[in-house]
Amino acid sequence: MIKKIAQIKLSAPKKAPPKKAPAKKSPATKAAKPRKPRAASKSKGKAKSTKQKSSKGWLKTLWSIGWKSTLAVAAVLLFVGIYLGTIVKQKFDGQLFDLPTVVYARVLHLSPGIQVSIEQIRNELDVLNYRKVQAPRHPGEYSSSSTKIELIRRPFEFVDGPEPDRHIMLFFKGNELTRIKSLEQDADMGYLRIEPKMLGMLEKSNDEQRLFLRREQFPEVMVDALLVTEDRNFYQHEGVSPLAIARAMVVNVKAGRTVQGGSTLTQQLAKNLFLSSERTIWRKVREAYIALILDYRYSKDQILEAYLNEVYVGQSGGEAIHGFGLASRLYFGQPVQELRIDQVALLVGMVKGPSYYNPVRYPERAKKRRDLVLRLMMQQDILTAEQFNEAASRDLDIQDNPRIASRQPAYFQQVNRELKQYVGDKFQAQAGLRVFTSLDPVSQDKLEKSIAHKVPSLAKTAGDKLEAAAIAVDRNTGEIRAMVGGKRTGYDGFNRALNASRPIGSLVKPAVYLTALQQPDKYTLATTLMDTPLSLKGSKGSVWSPRNFDRKFRGEVPMYVALSKSYNVPTVRLGMQLGIKEVSNTLEKLGVDKSEIRPVPSMFLGAFSLTPYQVAQMYQTLTNSGLKAPLSALRSVVDFDGNVLYQSIPRVSQSVDQQAAWLTTYAMKKGVSEGTGRFLSSQFSWAALAGKTGTSNDSRDSWFVGVDGREVTTIWLGRDDNKPTKLTGSSGALRVYADYLQQRIPEKLILPWPTNIATAHFNKSAQGGLTFDCDGSITIPVWDEKGEIKQGCESQPKQWLKKLFQW
Numbered sequence: 001m002i003k004k005i006a007q008i009k010l011s012a013p014k015k016a017p018p019k020k021a022p023a024k025k026s027p028a029t030k031a032a033k034p035r036k037p038r039a040a041s042k043s044k045g046k047a048k049s050t051k052q053k054s055s056k057g058w059l060k061t062l063w064s065i066g067w068k069s070t071l072a073v074a075a076v077l078l079f080v081g082i083y084l085g086t087i088v089k090q091k092f093d094g095q096l097f098d099l100p101t102v103v104y105a106r107v108l109h110l111s112p113g114i115q116v117s118i119e120q121i122r123n124e125l126d127v128l129n130y131r132k133v134q135a136p137r138h139p140g141e142y143s144s145s146s147t148k149i150e151l152i153r154r155p156f157e158f159v160d161g162p163e164p165d166r167h168i169m170l171f172f173k174g175n176e177l178t179r180i181k182s183l184e185q186d187a188d189m190g191y192l193r194i195e196p197k198m199l200g201m202l203e204k205s206n207d208e209q210r211l212f213l214r215r216e217q218f219p220e221v222m223v224d225a226l227l228v229t230e231d232r233n234f235y236q237h238e239g240v241s242p243l244a245i246a247r248a249m250v251v252n253v254k255a256g257r258t259v260q261g262g263s264t265l266t267q268q269l270a271k272n273l274f275l276s277s278e279r280t281i282w283r284k285v286r287e288a289y290i291a292l293i294l295d296y297r298y299s300k301d302q303i304l305e306a307y308l309n310e311v312y313v314g315q316s317g318g319e320a321i322h323g324f325g326l327a328s329r330l331y332f333g334q335p336v337q338e339l340r341i342d343q344v345a346l347l348v349g350m351v352k353g354p355s356y357y358n359p360v361r362y363p364e365r366a367k368k369r370r371d372l373v374l375r376l377m378m379q380q381d382i383l384t385a386e387q388f389n390e391a392a393s394r395d396l397d398i399q400d401n402p403r404i405a406s407r408q409p410a411y412f413q414q415v416n417r418e419l420k421q422y423v424g425d426k427f428q429a430q431a432g433l434r435v436f437t438s439l440d441p442v443s444q445d446k447l448e449k450s451i452a453h454k455v456p457s458l459a460k461t462a463g464d465k466l467e468a469a470a471i472a473v474d475r476n477t478g479e480i481r482a483m484v485g486g487k488r489t490g491y492d493g494f495n496r497a498l499n500a501s502r503p504i505g506s507l508v509k510p511a512v513y514l515t516a517l518q519q520p521d522k523y524t525l526a527t528t529l530m531d532t533p534l535s536l537k538g539s540k541g542s543v544w545s546p547r548n549f550d551r552k553f554r555g556e557v558p559m560y561v562a563l564s565k566s567y568n569v570p571t572v573r574l575g576m577q578l579g580i581k582e583v584s585n586t587l588e589k590l591g592v593d594k595s596e597i598r599p600v601p602s603m604f605l606g607a608f609s610l611t612p613y614q615v616a617q618m619y620q621t622l623t624n625s626g627l628k629a630p631l632s633a634l635r636s637v638v639d640f641d642g643n644v645l646y647q648s649i650p651r652v653s654q655s656v657d658q659q660a661a662w663l664t665t666y667a668m669k670k671g672v673s674e675g676t677g678r679f680l681s682s683q684f685s686w687a688a689l690a691g692k693t694g695t696s697n698d699s700r701d702s703w704f705v706g707v708d709g710r711e712v713t714t715i716w717l718g719r720d721d722n723k724p725t726k727l728t729g730s731s732g733a734l735r736v737y738a739d740y741l742q743q744r745i746p747e748k749l750i751l752p753w754p755t756n757i758a759t760a761h762f763n764k765s766a767q768g769g770l771t772f773d774c775d776g777s778i779t780i781p782v783w784d785e786k787g788e789i790k791q792g793c794e795s796q797p798k799q800w801l802k803k804l805f806q807w
Helices: 002-010 027-032 038-093 118-127 220-230 242-255 265-274 281-297 300-310 324-332 341-350 363-379 385-392 409-422 425-429 441-462 505-517 559-564 568-578 580-590 601-605 612-623 658-673 678-687 733-743 788-795 799-804
Strands: 102-104 108-110 141-144 148-153 156-158 161-163 166-173 176-182 192-194 198-201 208-210 312-316 319-322 434-437 466-474 480-484 528-531 555-558 634-638 644-647 690-695 701-707 711-719 757-764 770-772 778-783
Touching: 038 281, 118 141, 118 148, 118 166, 118 441, 166 192, 198 409, 208 324, 220 265, 220 300, 220 341, 220 363, 265 281, 265 300, 300 324, 312 324, 312 341, 319 324, 324 341, 341 363, 341 385, 363 385, 409 434, 409 480, 409 634, 441 466, 441 480, 441 711, 441 733, 466 612, 505 559, 505 568, 505 580, 505 601, 505 612, 505 658, 505 690, 505 701, 528 559, 528 568, 555 559, 559 568, 559 658, 568 580, 568 601, 580 601, 580 612, 612 658, 612 701, 612 711, 658 678, 658 690, 658 757, 658 778, 678 733, 690 733, 701 733, 711 733, 757 788
Parallel strands: 102 434, 208 319
Antiparallel strands: 102 198, 108 192, 141 148, 148 166, 156 161, 166 176, 312 319, 434 634, 466 480, 466 711, 528 555, 634 644, 690 701, 701 711, 757 770, 757 778
């Protein structure tokens, strides 16, 4: 193409030079000059000859200057063309865009027989912005009855490759998914993956964002709308349209101002990718030149793909939004493939002026522009009159608070931390990565809403500066399902879930009882503990006298009662009997760093600090039958070409005795049914939840850890200035958890009985303790390692059995 242009320029001098017009004399000159005699005719001829020679020399000079100048201009154009062509090639053949890292939630895996309710799947589809319709016809739609869900699962490129859309019927019975049927193949399926929710993008050094899509991923109606509005002759011209330029000039002259542009889509792309927005002739020349180069080197579809991903369509959070793929997420919360015609027309209409036609600030203006695009589409037979009327009659239908995705800044901090740890330099160096996480979008959404709902009401007691943090983790795998760093859930500030280290209070108590229960020859849940006044002397002569929260003493109490009702004095007595070192070792096995533990008697009542993240790790191990799974948010990282850079590998290890952990969790279940967490039992008794409240000195910190079959959820409430909140674990954090469960339906907590766990029978003594009796009415599970309890009851109660349950 460059050669062709040079040839055109060089051919210009071949035209014949124009004849020189004879000079005209003024009338005054004619009158003043006398007539010469004939003898002067020879002289006149000589003068004429000299004049002719002079004229020919002048013409030669002009000719010489003309072709040299033309050659010089051609050389300059050729040089500029080569230079611009090199720049274009480097950018187009290399990394065209500085693509951000896109973060996704977890992929939902479904298979017949799993415990999941129809309500939970509806919640999942709603969070993914599936549209509920009478009969699904397009991807992203579903219908539902009391026992079935019909949906068309969207196409998605999973870690192991792309999958097309699938038309599916899900069958439920109670809280079980019983069958998955492919309606396309009329056959049952063994499993189904639901595509993950796009969470957003990790911050980059540049101030623009885009979601890159291939040409074929854009709906054809969007391309038609764009061309009919911006460049009808796109497939006919060679990058520049002289007719469009001329037409625009005429229109602008008539209007007396710039009302129409003559730039093609290719020219717009050239300006956006390679040039500034300055209004100069030189910039327009370069723009046209680059457009010619683009059209010569690349196909129309390649140019369209670049334009569709580059076009500027507004701002979000101070960042420029480029490309229709991301604009669709921003304004409608939907993939671009699922937009209606009126929504497509709005985005195309905004190309002319994203700020001027901003649908949030200027809805009427944006609607008029949208309807103009629709009218142009109708005039070009892209739409029928009926389709035009239906589309034009709709409201703009944009999101109430347009955003690319709901922000999870606290969770993103954890993802960033793991990316640096596991991916490192590869993450920093590469563009366009896809990061798959373990976030459960339903859990995240409901946890955020519960904090936003409950904290303001609790602040009436605690004060306006009441803050919150929460983290929910998978009880079995340790994967982080949700994380909230503060009461302003979308605020990217101090992440209290990861960084706020606060006294944990009674949350430490299960570790004390777990330490005891790992010695089944000495302790059981029925072992009697003494709840009587206690004073301990320090090494420097100080005296510490722990008291129960209600300032009462109860004499003899069974171990499981002391834990479920969170009594302080019996816990300290038990801890002192076990030893500070032993309890500290147990805490370390549960996942608490040794440096966090204060090895003094007050540690038995939680006089040391942990973050909600650390508490979650501790309780994940404890309530998973002693199987520790390191907490993690990162599942896999895939580069732009589909290569897997990182894949998480489940790491689970038996950290503490299975039987002891099981028994401790059983006591925590009692804490919900009849102890400090009994507020939950009235609504969720069917779920057999486990839980533990925690309150630090002077009610500065309110904690609750709730456990259902799905998650371990840690809630913290407190003030950053460390002033009292007047909230206990029961009156504060527990209420947030209850609100969460009202929205996020819990799964029943089922604990399979480990080996050597047997049921023992007891009667309550007059002093309040339990007396072993094979025919007793009170049943408590115990770790019967040798089967002696069962054998003893088969013969007759023996004295040593009774002594086993006394302490």
